[in-house]
Amino acid sequence: MAHTLPSSDQSSDQDKWDSGGLECKGQLLIKIVMRNRLTALVVDGDTTCWVLEQELLHSYGVQTLGVDNSRDAVDLIASDAEFNLIIIEKILPVLNGLEVTRQICEIGVHCKMLEVTACSGESERQAFLAIGVDVFIEKPLDPEHLVPILREVDGQ
Amino acid sequence: MDRNRLHNQVASMRRSLFDQGYLDDQFIQLEELQDDTNPNFVQEVVTLFYNDSTRLIQNIEQALNSRPIEFCKLDDYMHQFKGSSSSIGAKKVTNECTAFREYCNAENAEGCIRSFQQVKQEHAILKRKLEVYLQTVRQASQTA
Numbered sequence: 675m676a677h678t679l680p681s682s683d684q685s686s687d688q689d690k691w692d693s694g695g696l697e698c699k700g701q702l703l704i705k706i707v708m709r710n711r712l713t714a715l716v717v718d719g720d721t722t723c724w725v726l727e728q729e730l731l732h733s734y735g736v737q738t739l740g741v742d743n744s745r746d747a748v749d750l751i752a753s754d755a756e757f758n759l760i761i762i763e764k765i766l767p768v769l770n771g772l773e774v775t776r777q778i779c780e781i782g783v784h785c786k787m788l789e790v791t792a793c794s795g796e797s798e799r800q801a802f803l804a805i806g807v808d809v810f811i812e813k814p815l816d817p818e819h820l821v822p823i824l825r826e827v828d829g830q
Numbered sequence: 831m832d833r834n835r836l837h838n839q840v841a842s843m844r845r846s847l848f849d850q851g852y853l854d855d856q857f858i859q860l861e862e863l864q865d866d867t868n869p870n871f872v873q874e875v876v877t878l879f880y881n882d883s884t885r886l887i888q889n890i891e892q893a894l895n896s897r898p899i900e901f902c903k904l905d906d907y908m909h910q911f912k913g914s915s916s917s918i919g920a921k922k923v924t925n926e927c928t929a930f931r932e933y934c935n936a937e938n939a940e941g942c943i944r945s946f947q948q949v950k951q952e953h954a955i956l957k958r959k960l961e962v963y964l965q966t967v968r969q970a971s972q973t974a
Contacts (some may be wrong), residue, residue, distance in 0.1 A: 702855060703862045722879045722914040729863050729871065763913070765906050792913035793931070814856050814917040 704817040708735050708828050714759040716740040717747040717774070718790075719767050727761060727790065727815050734824055743767040744774035751778050757785055758827050761815070762807075764791035764798070772801060779806035786827050790815050836970040843963045852956050857919030873964050879918050880957055886911045887950060894943055904942065905934045911949070922952040 714736050718724040721742070728738040736759070741747050745768040751760075760778065764771040771789065778787075789807045799810045811819050847853045864871035886907055893904045912927035926949040933941030 702859050720910050720914045721882050722875060723917045725878060726860070726863075726875060726917050729868070730859070733863055765909050765913075792909045792916065793928075813913045814859075814919075816856070816859065 702817060703733060704821045706734065706821055706825060706830075708824065709830065710828055712736045712758040712824065712827055713756070714738045714761060715747065715750065715755070715757045716761045717742075717744065717766065717771075718761070718763040719743060719765065720763070723763065723790075723813065730815060730817070730820065731759075734820075736824070744769035744771070747774055748777050748781075751781050751783055759786045759788065759823070761788045761790050764789065764794060764802075772798075772805070775802060775807055776805045786823060788815075788823065833970070833973040836966065836973055840963075840966050840970045843966060847959060847963060851921055852959060853919045854921040855919065856917065860918060873968075875918060876960055876964065879914055879920070882914055883911060883953060886914075887953070890946060894939075894946060899937075899939050899942070901934050901937050901942075905931060908934060908949075915953075920953075920956055923949065923956055926952050 712735070714731050716724060716727050716731070716738055718727065718740070719742050724740050724742060728740050731738050739750070739755075739757075741750065744766040747760075747762070747766075748769075760783065762771050762775055766774060769777070771791065775787065775789070786809070787807045789802045789810045790813055791810075792813045794802075794810070794812075802810055809819070809823060847857075860872050860875055890904060890907045890911070893900060893907060908927055908930050912924055912931070915923040915927060926945065930942060930945040930949055933945050
């Protein structure tokens, strides 16, 4: 089980650790210490995935907001809600993931965007990357892919 | 049944689910996300999956019965099914979803219909096995 510590008041402890020492592997959940309280928006129409992805993020101390359709996602971003990370599924109610990603990017979002989807061909992968998705991950979202992204967003 | 025997039974059932290919490592991730603040997480997610996937199965059946068959719609439904089944570590179900999508991409209606029977079969088998396993886990935790 991953544990997180509050951020800056732990900096003296953090100084004692080497660059790789913050990380040790449990069975599957990679344990890391976050410096900051990150926030993430999870956009997925499938409730099982929506719950799981948020719980995985919670285990790393990430605060999440979940929406189950593209319209709510776009409205949220258009209302100036800010996140460190946005996770989007390709197949969504209302608009597909590609279109909602395009609209979110056009609004001018500056955060890490992850496309997390069941499967896709190379052309679709390239289409998402071309419109501004940073990382394309095949489901299920796992610590092996997530942790490096969290560490990067956390400035580690 | 005494505590040790129950715990041994849980371990044996769990091992069997992995050895026989019904579950993969993703299920371990579910177990690792369960803790004192979320003590029933695995059961809750499995229940959620079966509620969602039952609805998806109905949608797929309707789509397969419609004429002409809308393969794009079918593919979207199965994409979602595959996503949720892979997310709980339902290995055999996920594999059957992949096989179905291949028939769907080829617009092979008969292949889709046959493949869908396999999806439903694996879905039902896993449901029964998980119900028994999780019930045994609950019994074992009550004797802990």
